[in-house]
Structures are given as structure tokens and as C-alpha cells.
Amino acid sequence: MVNQNGKTVVVKLPMEQPHIDSTETSPLNQRLRDNNSDISSSPSSAVASEQSCKKLIHSNSSNQSSRKLLLNIIIDFAVLLIVGCSITIFFLIGEPYERGFFCNDEDLMHPYHISTVKHWMLFVFGIIIPVVIIFTTEICRSKTGIDEEHDIKFFKWTISACKQNLYKYIGMFLLGTISCQLLTDIAKYSVGRYRPHFITLCQPVLNADGSDCNDTKNFNRYIEDFTCSNPNVTDKMLKDMRLSFPSANSSFSFFTMTFCALYLNARLQWNGTQILKYFLQFILIAAAWFTSLSRISDYKHHWSDVLAGSALGFVLALFVCQKILKFKRREKCLANLKLPIKYELNTHNQNSV
Template structure:
């Protein structure tokens, strides 16, 4: 009779707070109960606390960036009237901002969610985890249900990605506002007028270093004037190289399906090619100088390597 009772108990589902082997392993009085051999489950308060802590960390990066955008004034750099590197025509960006956000923001998040979900469903990978990662539960419960471990991994990987992205962009913005380098289309867009009312067409201004000037173009506004002095380094290049390299390294370390190896490498190739193409268009569109793009790419690559160095 006792054997039959044990069999019936083993068929019952596992609830939050149980040891994961059925009710026969011990009764549970409620969520968060301590079961021998398993860490206690953490409830909504723990989840909320962790999210708030992560948001505080992100705000340490996001608030300075917002401050730069709203109130920051770049260093006012002068120019020489015969500087041909500032006389390129104005062109619209080949890679628009919305394209960059879609490819370098939304796409990595979608890929991370897909990979982690299928890793969670692949039982062959469970045995390859470290001992503390062999479970399918995350140790967090919400509405009396334990969250799956793959969801926790999504939160971790996406959180690291977003934090690294914020640090990378903040680093680029600090350089932009501290240096204030003029963009290659400066003369075309600004049409500078000197303090004495003359312009660069006057022979007396040839070879002079001009620091006091205003923009004479009719369609100029404060936003455009500010943007003209934010050439170094390239924000597009740093954003693209960070996001694409992070995603490529992530796929290399987390996508462990031999049959999809060529697919994985093809996706990595497309990601890095997009970053390379984005950097090249910033030069061909006369938005940045070559050194601006190289510096931006270097910043993005550096932070991508740093934040993925401890990824397993």
C-alpha cells in the first residue's frame, strides 16, 4: 500500500517551492520554503528589487547622456578658411537613425531571446551546463509559478548588452563634447560669417584661424549648429561595431548546434558586414572624417570585447 501511495505522489506536478522531484520529496508550506539540496525560491519582491537595482545602474549611464543631449554645449573649435576637409557637400545619411536602432538595438535582442529559448528546450545542452545551471527553473517565482531559466538568461544577456551600449555611447559623447570637431560639410551647411561681417571669400581671411563666427545659412537652427561640432568620434560607427560584435560573440559562445554551424557563421558575417558598411557610409556621406570613424569603431570594439569577456 505504501509503495502505491509513493507512485501516486510521484505523478503529481511540481509546484513552486518543491524540490523538483514531486511531493514525495517533502511537503512545502509555501513559496520560498527551503528544501534540502535546493536554494530557496525568490518571490516578486526579489524580482522587483533586482530590476530596480539594474535600473539604477543604467540611470548612472543614461542620465549623463540625457544631460549632454539637452544641455551640453560642445567645445567651440575654430577653422581655417582654406581647410578643404570641411568643404564637402551635405548629404543625407545612407543608414538612417531608425535603421541603426532597428539593426543594432532590436535585432540583437530578438536573436538573444530566440537562442536562449531554444537552448532551454534542448535537453542535450542541460548536461553541458555547470552544476548550478543544470536546473530548468530560475529560482524566481511570480504568481505561484517558477520562471524558466532561459528567461533569466535572456534578462542577463540583454541587460549586459544594454548597459555596455550605454557606457559605449557615453564614452563617445564625452569625446564629442570635449573635442568639438567640425564635420566635413561644415562650410556647406553653416556658411560662416566672421565677427567683422566678412566671410572666407575675402582675401584677408586666407590662412587665418577663425574662432569668432556665426552661421549665415537661412535654415540653420540651434540643433544643427550643435550637431556640426560633434564629428569626433562617430557615434554610428561605435554603436554599430559594439552591437554587431557583441551579437557575433554571443552567437559563438551560446549557439551550440553543430547542424547550424554554417548558419551561425553566415549570420555573424552579415552582422559584422553591416557594421563595416555603416562605418564606410559615414565617410561617403561626409558626416565624419576617416579618423572619426576609426575612433568610433575602436570604442565599440573595445567595449564589446570587455562586456563579453566573462560570457559563457
């Protein structure tokens, strides 16, 4: 600045002090301020203060990871609950599509038989056995120390790699199973196809004139307005008559057994002969194949129902294992193999050549 005498006068302006927000009272910021003041006042406490800050930051990040993991677990159980409730709604209040039939349709005149594979047998072979196989395999893998995952902290608990794998594989197995059942129910109630024993079990009577299928005038006649005259038929059986396509037993057995076979192929580490491993996989697929064929021989389903159900379960198991869980066959890498003989370069012979 120039004054009246022509001299230059330098005026020093006061420097602006940084504004400190008094509202910043978070525990972390307050702890950092205290640590900084401790460091300036006492140099000997610098190391201890730095370690306490690191512990505090690590504790906050650990709590955030635990909360995120808890949220994922809640979402997983919510999805299982939603799919399970959907199946229950179909079972309780669902009404299959009402279609007609022909009295001379031979595919609907088969006798009524009791199922060869009971529901409790299907539950044991389809649910309990795969869960036991997954549980046993993961325990054996944890004992041998070949798990790829590391232990994680969940609040005050430590979750081992074995428990993580059990949660992942059993959870995906159960989710895939009930998803397969839901897709099957959607098709069943949308199509409403009659079972092969429909005419035998229902004994339909036309509401228009009271005639039945033994009357020749009803041959080649598409009948929609009828009533089942068999007094032994319950409402549950009347509903079940219209749920032939696709076969739920076939889709269920093929999904569970195919999933279990692919799981064994990817996770079971067997140093002995591979024949036993392949034999176990063969037994699983054979059980699903027998269950599906029994639905045809028991006149519970048409052959096309069994084919559609088997294909649905098989394809869904492949999708879950290959695209979601990403099962891959473990093969030995040639780079990790050690040769029994160590070859060395003889520089003397090389020079002589």
C-alpha cells in the first residue's frame, strides 16, 4: 500500500484461523483429539495412543462387517420364508385349472394304485440323506485342513470355515429344493391335467342328463360339466386328480439327487479309488430314476408328466451348482507336480559340444 509521502507501506493482515466445528462430538473424533493432545504433551505415550486408535478403527470395521453379515442372514431366511409360504398357499387355498375330458380317453381309465415310493421315503432320501452327506463331507474337509475360506468374526463369536460352508451349501440346497417345488406347483395349478386314474376314481356323471361314461352317446364328447359320483372320494382327492402335470416327485427327486451327486463330485476329496465315488453318484441318480418310473407304473402320472418333472429338477440342479455355487472339478496342476529326477545343466559338456 502507498501512503501520501510516496512510500510503500506493507500492512500485514491477520491470518484467518481455521474454524473448528464444536458440533463434531463423535466418539472417534473426540478420541483422536485426546490422542493428539496426549502425544504433544507426553512423547512416551505416542505408541500406546496409536495402537488404541488402530484398535478402535478395527473394532468399528468389525462391527460394520458383523451387521452386514447379520443383514444377509436375515435376507436369506426371509427369502426361504417367502418361497415356503407360497407353497403353503398353493396347498391350502390353490385351485387347479378346470378342464374337460373325453369319456373314451384311455389315458384316464387306468386303475388306482397306492404309491410305491411313499412320501416319508421321499423325504428321507431327498432331504435327510443329502444333508447328512453335506454335513459329513464338510466335517471331513475341515479335519484335513483343505478349506479355502478363513474364519470370520461375527460380533463376539468366531465362525469357522466349516460352519460357513455348511450354511452355504445346506442353505442353497434347501432354497433350490423349495424353489423347484414352487415352480412345479405353478405348472400344476396352471395346467390342471387329470391323472391316469381319473375316470376310475371319480366315476363322473354329467349334470345335464345324469348319464355317465358308460353311455355310448358320450363317446367323443368333450365333457366339462360333471360331478364325481364315487362316495369314497374326498375333496382333497378331487383336487389332487387335477394335478398331474408335471410330476412333483420326479422334479423333487431329480433335483435333490443331482445336486447331491454334483456336490460329491466337487467337494469330496478321495485319495483312493475313484470307483467308490462314482458308485455313490450312480446310486443317487438311480434312486431318482426309480422314483420317476414308479410314478408311471403306479398310474399316478402320464409319461410326459414324469419327463417334464425330471427335466425341471435336473436343469435346476445344474443351474444352482454350476452358475450359483460354481462347482468345478478339482484337477491336479502339472506345475505343482514334482519330478522324481532333477535335471541339471552340465556346463562342461555344453562347452565341449
